[in-house]
Amino acid sequence: MTVLHSAPKISSNEGVRATLSNALGSYLVKAHEEHGEILLRVKRESIEDVLRLLRDDHAYQQLMEIAGADYPSRPERFEVVYMLLSLTKNHRIMVKVSTDEATPVPTVTTLWPNAGWLEREVFDMYGVLFDGNTDLRRILTDYxxxxxxxxxxxxxxxxxxxxxxxxxxxxxxxxxxxxQDLRQFDFMSPWEGADYVLPGDEKAATSPVDEPKTTEKKGDTGAGEKTDAKAAEKVSKGSPAEKGSTADSDAPEPTESRPDRKPRKGKSKDTAAATEPATKPRATRSRKPKGDGA
Known part of the structure; x- marks a missing residue:
C-alpha cells in the first residue's frame, strides 16, 4: 500500500525564491540560490518581522541554527545567518543580515526560545550585539x-x-x-607549484647553465690508453676478464644429450596427444528389452 506524505523525500527550490521574494517585499535586499539553497538577505532592523512571517505564513517552523561570519574588508564586517527548516515541506532556507561592531541586531528570542543560546554563541565568538536579549553572556570562552x-x-x-x-x-x-604553528594552506596543485618560495627551497636555488659541457674528446670522459692500463692492473690473474685467459674449472663433464626422435610415419600429427598410449574402450553389453513372451 502506497503511503502519501505531505513532505517529499527530496525538496525542490522551484518557485520558492519568487514566492518568498514577493512575500517579503520591502524587507528584502537580495534573494538568490547558491549551492542548492535559497539565500535571503534582508534589512537588519526587520529581521524579527521577516522571521515571524516565514514561520507563520510559509511554514518554516524551526530555527535550526544562528551562525556568524567575519569579513573585515566590508563596512559592515559581520554577517548573522539564520537557518530555518520547514517540517511540512522538508525544505531549508537561510536568512542573512549584516552589522558592525557597534550596531546591535534585534533579538529573535520572542519567536524561538532556543535563539537565546545561539545569540550568546555569536556574541561570544564575534562580538555581535543583540538588542532585546536579556541574558547576553559569554557561553563558550572562559571567565x-x-x-x-x-x-x-x-x-x-x-x-x-x-x-x-x-x-x-x-x-x-x-x-x-x-x-602547532599556524600554517597557511593555498590548496594549489602540487604539479603547478606555488608562486612564492617555500621554507627551505631557497637552498636549492641554482644559477642557470649558459653553456652545457660536452664531451668531444676522450680526455673529457676519462677514457684512453692510460685509463685502460690502470684498469688492467686491477684485474685479478686468471679471471675471465683477462684477455686470452682460460680459467680452469672443476665442473663435471657435460652429459650426452638425448638423441632427437625420428619423425613419425603416416598422416597423424606429432602432438602430445598422439604420443600417449591408446586405451581400449570398455566393452558394454547391450540389453534387450523384455517382451511379453520373454
Whole structure:
C-alpha cells in the first residue's frame, strides 16, 4: 500500500525564491540560490518581522541554527545567518543580515526560545550585539576572557587560558600555548607549484647553465690508453676478464644429450596427444528389452 506524505523525500527550490521574494517585499535586499539553497538577505532592523512571517505564513517552523561570519574588508564586517527548516515541506532556507561592531541586531528570542543560546554563541565568538536579549553572556570562552576568538584579526598569542589543575586542586590561569604553528594552506596543485618560495627551497636555488659541457674528446670522459692500463692492473690473474685467459674449472663433464626422435610415419600429427598410449574402450553389453513372451 502506497503511503502519501505531505513532505517529499527530496525538496525542490522551484518557485520558492519568487514566492518568498514577493512575500517579503520591502524587507528584502537580495534573494538568490547558491549551492542548492535559497539565500535571503534582508534589512537588519526587520529581521524579527521577516522571521515571524516565514514561520507563520510559509511554514518554516524551526530555527535550526544562528551562525556568524567575519569579513573585515566590508563596512559592515559581520554577517548573522539564520537557518530555518520547514517540517511540512522538508525544505531549508537561510536568512542573512549584516552589522558592525557597534550596531546591535534585534533579538529573535520572542519567536524561538532556543535563539537565546545561539545569540550568546555569536556574541561570544564575534562580538555581535543583540538588542532585546536579556541574558547576553559569554557561553563558550572562559571567565574574564577578553576579545572574540572567531574574528579574523584576533591574535593567536598573548592571551591566557584557564584549566582545572589536579595537582593544585583549583582553577589556574596559564599563557595560551599552540599545539602547532599556524600554517597557511593555498590548496594549489602540487604539479603547478606555488608562486612564492617555500621554507627551505631557497637552498636549492641554482644559477642557470649558459653553456652545457660536452664531451668531444676522450680526455673529457676519462677514457684512453692510460685509463685502460690502470684498469688492467686491477684485474685479478686468471679471471675471465683477462684477455686470452682460460680459467680452469672443476665442473663435471657435460652429459650426452638425448638423441632427437625420428619423425613419425603416416598422416597423424606429432602432438602430445598422439604420443600417449591408446586405451581400449570398455566393452558394454547391450540389453534387450523384455517382451511379453520373454
Amino acid at each position: 574574564g576572557f577578553e576579545g572574540h576568538p572567531f574574528r579574523k584579526d584576533f591574535p593567536l598569542t598573548g592571551y591566557v587560558e584557564l584549566r582545572y589543575s589536579e595537582e593544585e586542586k583549583r582553577v589556574v590561569y596559564e599563557p595560551v600555548e599552540l599545539a
